[in-house]
Amino acid sequence: DGGITQSPKYLFRKEGQNVTLSCEQNLNHDAMYWYRQDPGQGLRLIYYSQIVNDFQKGDIAEGYSVSREKKESFPLTVTSAQKNPTAFYLCASTTGRGGYTFGSGTRLTVV
Amino acid sequence: DQQVKQNSPSLSVQEGRISILNCDYTNSMFDYFLWYKKYPAEGPTFLISISSIKDKNEDGRFTVFLNKSAKHLSLHIVPSQPGDSAVYFCAASVSNFGNEKLTFGTGTRLTIIP
Numbered sequence: 456d457g458g459i460t461q462s463p464k465y466l467f468r469k470e471g472q473n474v475t476l477s478c479e480q481n482l483n484h485d486a487m488y489w490y491r492q493d494p495g496q497g498l499r500l501i502y503y504s505q506i507v508n509d510f511q512k513g514d515i516a517e518g519y520s521v522s523r524e525k526k527e528s529f530p531l532t533v534t535s536a537q538k539n540p541t542a543f544y545l546c547a548s549t550t551g552r553g554g555y556t557f558g559s560g561t562r563l564t565v566v
Numbered sequence: 567d568q569q570v571k572q573n574s575p576s577l578s579v580q581e582g583r584i585s586i587l588n589c590d591y592t593n594s595m596f597d598y599f600l601w602y603k604k605y606p607a608e609g610p611t612f613l614i615s616i617s618s619i620k621d622k623n624e625d626g627r628f629t630v631f632l633n634k635s636a637k638h639l640s641l642h643i644v645p646s647q648p649g650d651s652a653v654y655f656c657a658a659s660v661s662n663f664g665n666e667k668l669t670f671g672t673g674t675r676l677t678i679i680p
Contacts, residue, residue: 459609461609464607488667488668490670495575495672496672497570497572497655497670497671497672497673498610498655498670499670500667500668500669503667513667543607545609545610547609554612555600555602555610555612555668557609557610557611558609559607559608559609560607560608560609562607
């Protein structure tokens with residue numbers, strides 16, 4: 456079955472560490488997105504990529520980095536520059552109008 | 567600047583009754599609107615959408631209404647069922663010939679009371 460796989464489901468990070476969240480899709484979608492969900496704030500766009508080897512900043516890109524070396528993969532790195540990284544992170548992909556498919560999310564907690 | 571707003575953070579409805587979730591937007595360039603449903607610790611799943619050329623779209627128990635002049639859309643669920651208890655997100659996009667970015671509202675938590 457086609458879909459999006461995010462791993463790990465839960466991730467704990469120490470202060471000052473970088474961590475990378477994985478997002479893989481086998482839907483042959485061109486565009487991929489990373490969103491962050493905080494209580495009462497909905498989903499906010501971090502980065503997106505519409506084609507391999509190209510990506511753009513979203514609304515809250517500071518402290519994050521991404522790469523898009525393969526169509527299937529869009530990993531997100533949460534760097535030590537992100538001051539408040541504890542959140543639920545969602546990856547999505549689409550091939551066109553409104554057809555976002557979301558992964559099941561990664562909950563990142565700073566300890 | 568919150569371009570898509572869901573002013574009711576929560577809503578409780580009796581089972582069998584109609585649930586009405588509301589959404590307002592400020593960007594007049596938005597021309598496609600969607601509703602997503604989300605359970606805790608899961609990704610959102612697509613429910614229903616509407617293009618700005620329509621004012622109503624129906625799919626089973628779910629109907630979305632769009633009022634462009636008021637920049638307002640609503641999702642009606644009838645009859646409401648216990649499995650409808652979830653957080654509902656409204657989202658909007660601007661035509662970009664595919665791969666449009668979605669702007670999401672803050673969500674409304676719907677609780678169906680048995």
